Amino acid sequence: MTSVGALPFADAACCAPLVREPLTAAAATDLARTLKAIADPARLRLLSMIAAHEGGEACVCDLIEPLGLSQPTVSHHLKVLTDAGLLTRDKRGVWDYFTLVPGALDSLADVLSSTQRR
Amino acid sequence: MTSVGALPFADAACCAPLVREPLTAAAATDLARTLKAIADPARLRLLSMIAAHEGGEACVCDLIEPLGLSQPTVSHHLKVLTDAGLLTRDKRGVWDYFTLVPGALDSLADVLSSTQRR
Numbered sequence: 001m002t003s004v005g006a007l008p009f010a011d012a013a014c015c016a017p018l019v020r021e022p023l024t025a026a027a028a029t030d031l032a033r034t035l036k037a038i039a040d041p042a043r044l045r046l047l048s049m050i051a052a053h054e055g056g057e058a059c060v061c062d063l064i065e066p067l068g069l070s071q072p073t074v075s076h077h078l079k080v081l082t083d084a085g086l087l088t089r090d091k092r093g094v095w096d097y098f099t100l101v102p103g104a105l106d107s108l109a110d111v112l113s114s115t116q117r118r
Numbered sequence: 119m120t121s122v123g124a125l126p127f128a129d130a131a132c133c134a135p136l137v138r139e140p141l142t143a144a145a146a147t148d149l150a151r152t153l154k155a156i157a158d159p160a161r162l163r164l165l166s167m168i169a170a171h172e173g174g175e176a177c178v179c180d181l182i183e184p185l186g187l188s189q190p191t192v193s194h195h196l197k198v199l200t201d202a203g204l205l206t207r208d209k210r211g212v213w214d215y216f217t218l219v220p221g222a223l224d225s226l227a228d229v230l231s232s233t234q235r236r
Contacts, residue, residue, distance in 0.1 A: 018162065019169035019223065022184070028159040028166070035162075038230075039153035041146035044136065048146070051137035051232075066140070105137065109231035112156075112223045114169075 019114045031111060037084035038108075042069060043077045047086065047105070050098050059095045137232045149229060155202035156226075160187060161195045165204065165223070168216050177213045 023031070038044055045067060050058045064074050078098055081087045086104045090097045141149070156162055163185060168176045182192050196216055199205045204222045208215045 018166045019218070021166070022170050023163050023166040025159065025163065028162040031162055032157050032159045035153055035157035039150050039157040041143065041150045044146040044149055044153075045141050045143065048136045048139070048141040052140050100137070105230045106232055109227040112230070113227035114224055 017113060018111055034084050034086075034108060037080050037086065040077070040080075042067060042073075043081055046074070046077055046081065047100065050087070051100050057090075057097050057099045059097050061095050135231060136229055152202050152204075152226060155198050155204065158195070158198075160185060160191075161199055164192070164195055164199065165218065168205070169218050175208075175215050175217045177215050179213050 018031075038047065046063060049063055049066060050056070053062060060071065060074060060078065063078075064071050067074060069077075075096075078087065078089070078096070082089050082098070086101055087098045088101055090099070136149075156165065164181060167181055167184060168174070171180060178189065178192060178196065181196075182189050185192060187195075193214075196205060196207070196214070200207050200216070204219055205216045206219055208217070
């Protein structure tokens with residue numbers, strides 16, 4: 001998954017910011033699902049560490065020590081973020097490398113924002 | 119609570135968007151707490167319905183029927199959003215009236231966004 005168009009709330013992000021008109025039940029369910037994926041301190045730090053890493057890409061092996069969690073725990077959090085359409089995974093050799101899906105967090109920001117940014 | 123300065127993530131919103139530099143553990147904990155408050159379909163719809171309501175203010179009595187939930191459930195969700203610093207409550211007569219805290223959702227959007235908006 002490399003396109004922001006694949007995000008479930010992409011249409012809402014484009015057309016119906018939260019504060020402009022009442023969210024439909026379906027749009028609210030999709031948006032809540034994505035927010036739940038990031039509403040966790042470890043997952044927020046992972047997104048942030050990957051974005052700030054050289055080239056905007058990080059290996060699982062880069063993330064374990066700074067986060068202070070076990071590899072299985074880090075891998076679980078990375079899977080949640082990947083399943084939510086926020087990260088892409090690229091397997092190279094023995095390690096998985098992760099990058100942010102371009103525009104994914106911005107789409108989320110657009111839904112929450114009262115001003116049009118893009 | 120009427121000022122966005124009271125939000126726990128206000129400093130992060132101002133100075134350290136998620137994708138610019140790695141979030142500290144403390145900032146991630148604060149931000150996750152606020153995201154958890156909105157990562158619920160009913161609470162997202164409540165924020166949206168209040169924002170879209172006439173004058174940006176709504177009575178609990180305006181929200182029960184469109185949401186299709188009981189009054190105690192709606193009141194619980196409104197308390198979570200108020201405790202998270204996203205809504206202000208004004209008691210008038212027998213009903214509570216709610217408004218969005220100005221700038222609160224925008225501050226959250228700023229932390230998630232990769233571009234500077236304000």
